[in-house]
Amino acid sequence: DSGVTQTPKHLITATGQRVTLRCSPRSGDLSVYWYQQSLDQGLQFLIHYYNGEERAKGNILERFSAQQFPDLHSELNLSSLELGDSALYFCASSGPSREGTEAFFGQGTRLTVV
Amino acid sequence: AQKITQTQPGMFVQEKEAVTLDCTYDTSDQSYGLFWYKQPSSGEMIFLIYQGSYDEQNATEGRYSLNFQKARKSANLVISASQLGDSAMYFCAMREGLHGANQAGTALIFGKGTTLSVSS
Numbered sequence: 001d002s003g004v005t006q007t008p009k010h011l012i013t014a015t016g017q018r019v020t021l022r023c024s025p026r027s028g029d030l031s032v033y034w035y036q037q038s039l040d041q042g043l044q045f046l047i048h049y050y051n052g053e054e055r056a057k058g059n060i061l062e063r064f065s066a067q068q069f070p071d072l073h074s075e076l077n078l079s080s081l082e083l084g085d086s087a088l089y090f091c092a093s094s095g096p097s098r099e100g101t102e103a104f105f106g107q108g109t110r111l112t113v114v
Numbered sequence: 115a116q117k118i119t120q121t122q123p124g125m126f127v128q129e130k131e132a133v134t135l136d137c138t139y140d141t142s143d144q145s146y147g148l149f150w151y152k153q154p155s156s157g158e159m160i161f162l163i164y165q166g167s168y169d170e171q172n173a174t175e176g177r178y179s180l181n182f183q184k185a186r187k188s189a190n191l192v193i194s195a196s197q198l199g200d201s202a203m204y205f206c207a208m209r210e211g212l213h214g215a216n217q218a219g220t221a222l223i224f225g226k227g228t229t230l231s232v233s234s
Contacts, residue, residue, distance in 0.1 A: 042225075
């Protein structure tokens with residue numbers, strides 16, 4: 001168990017809909033990273049939050065947004081969903097160290113858009 | 115240009131044999147870290163091993179070792195005595211900009227992965 005909790009594990013929704021994925025980081029970790037894993041694009045970094053503030057953006061679509069709350073949990077909002085958004089979405093957390101701290105991954109949310 | 119390159123889409127090995135999974139990387143940073151993760155068919159990402167750019171010795175964790183050749187910019191994963199449970203997708207990843215002023219850290223950059231199949 002990595003200590004990172006993601007809910008839900010599976011999500012099936014229709015095109016055009018909006019969903020929210022939730023992530024609770026490991027206790028004490030201030031950084032939360034969101035990744036998307038799809039068959040054609042591989043594992044892509046979406047966005048990074050540190051202690052409630054957005055720190056970096058990767059290949060995140062404008063239809064997607066995220067936030068990190070005061071209790072450090074994070075939510076990834078995906079709107080106007082398209083078939084191509086079907087993927088495994090991971091959240092990872094890591095400590096505040098400047099060292100090469102490993103990122104601990106949640107189990108992922110498998111999103112299927114139909 | 116890809117920052118992490120894994121040139122082997124699939125590798126096949128027999129139980130108890132050793133296998134090397136290749137990874138090359140591209141960075142202009144002096145301080146960076148290299149990681150290997152295992153993703154079994156269940157989907158979770160399992161951390162295996164880490165090598166810092168300033169580490170002089172190759173990292174080892176049980177049956178896993180990282181063959182770090184800095185001048186060649188390669189960080190190959192060696193799995194000794196393969197087991198059936200090692201069958202999975204393996205990802206090489208890099209974190210740049212370590213030891214800098216950015217205490218928040220930086221995201222991992224992943225390669226496309228190598229599927230390892232272990233047979234009995």
